[in-house]
Amino acid sequence: MNIFDLYLDKIIILIKRLNKEGSLELPESLNGINVDIPPPNFDCDLSTNVAMVLSKVNKKSPIVVANTLINLIKSEDEKIESISVAKPGFINIKFKSIYWNNFIENVNENYKNFGVNIKEEKKKYLIEFVSANPTGPLHVGHCRGAILGDVISNILIFNKHDVSKEYYVNDYGNQIINFTKSVFHRIREILNNEKFPIDNPDLYPGDYLVNIANNIIDNNKNLKFDKFEDVSKELTLLSVEESLKLIKTNLAILGIVHDKFTSETEIVLNKEVEKVIQNLKEKKLVYEGKIKAPKGEDNDNWVEREQLLFKSTNFGDDKDRALQKSDKSWTYFASDVAYHNNKLNRGYDVLINILGADHAGYIKRISSVVEALSSGRNILICKVSQLVKLIKDGKPFKMSKRKGDYITVEDLISEVGKDATRFIMLNRSSDVELDFDFAKVKEKSKDNPLYYVQYCFARISSVFRHVDLDINKDLNIREYDFQYSKDEIKILKKISEWPKCIEAASLRLEPHRIPVYLYELSSEFHSYWNMGKDDLSKRFINDQKIIPNDKLVFLKVISNVIRSGMNIVGVDTPEKM
């Protein structure tokens, strides 16, 4: 139940009727009309700009238009207590208290779907996120994007869309060869006591490779590890498999499960790259040419090469992009073109890619390709998550690839926990850099927004516990005939904003709105709770140790929204803390 949409519909029906009767002109588009939350210092519940939108075509001031509308709106709605016009032409509506009875009844009847955006057309989404190279476990740097992608998926699923969460496995190319060589050397080290060539900068020195090597040895007794060339094919498969096992475990501790892992090697072996390039050639978007050196830089060692290029400049990119290396093998970009073609062929309405800030420069070329391959339908949305600045012991913590100098997901979660990590990483817009201070994230106080919100739920649970009710069970209340006080209505108004929060989060793919909303709601609840100290009527459990029905449904609706939101964020709502 979205009361803003409800009243927007009512107003639009009204003005269309007036237009038909000949007493009101309408502009070409009614899209500018909205019903919104009034500023906090106004004593009203809804506010609309309809008069300001209509004033121009009717050649009347917004105030005059508003005054002709308010009596009509009020006379047709018995739940409105008062309606007024404010400069420069807003119409402000205040409901009778009975309205909030209806509201709360309505929400509790179908609380699982409260907030679901019923206007949104149901679509098929494919969201690709994480897609870290399968050369080892995930580290902190992967977390933000991983959580961002997961929660965007949760929001879309909450809104009843069809969502497939996908991980693109870059198991092809030089990095994988080097990774496999590293595993090979670790195996030789274990079996033949050969020293690992630690000085080779192409190899991966990490300790986890020893575990991978041991696992491979144990599970493949029949394999001989004499010459790299002889086992490279098989060892690549095994090494990637081990690596993916690690990654999946890491994702699982973050609470993330992908629906599909697509292998780059498979795309290449299926000749999908050749096929898609043929397709682009027919569209005259692929040619043999040279890339010019960028201006203004030191380009002394710039080598101009004739190579196969994709004409991404047709779509606004700064330069055309290489599809083939000088040895004629495919670039990463080429196989990614094929992968995106593969996605398109699977019939999704919207493709979403979650990228780290360091890959933002890649967006233009890949969206160009999708545009070209989908005949101009612009169905790829790229979401960039900005850097996370780690702060440990009050100082910035710089990660480097050198051994021991980086924090894995496992380290992170065992130190601060899954819930705190998810909540804090989401608490800011993905467009801004995020300070992740280990000490603060671990803190169990109101300085930590996760606990602040969880504590709100725990307080509600404690009330239920005191009167022997189960917060997880549906209430069986038929009579909704309550009189809510001003302070309670303030919270109910906040509850009524929940569908708006979901709508904005979903439309713009901005999950941070949810933790921000939950924090605000919790703040209002904690405030109300403390009023009970001075005013016994504000307490939930009365002196006969009973909780009245009005308080009960009131608590229920708050707890439902908090739980619903926390489910989307992917964190627990403990009943006791």
Next chain:
RNA sequence: GCACUCUUAGCUCAGCUGGAUAGAGCAUCUGUUUUCUAAACCGAGGGUCGGUGGUUCGAGUCCACCAGAGUGCACCA
């Protein structure tokens, strides 16, 4: 040199397709525990929304230019 993102209180940030007197938290100062969970709450101070123009009934939000910060910019993936 180019591209993308950011610039809002001392610090970290919200601000919903342009809306009314710009909001939180931290920090600072101050009060609240015989009480449903003090992991909480009440109150105070703190602002030229980076700058300059423009668009209009109306700009923190849109446009142009300028300044600053971050990230990236060949065949790595």
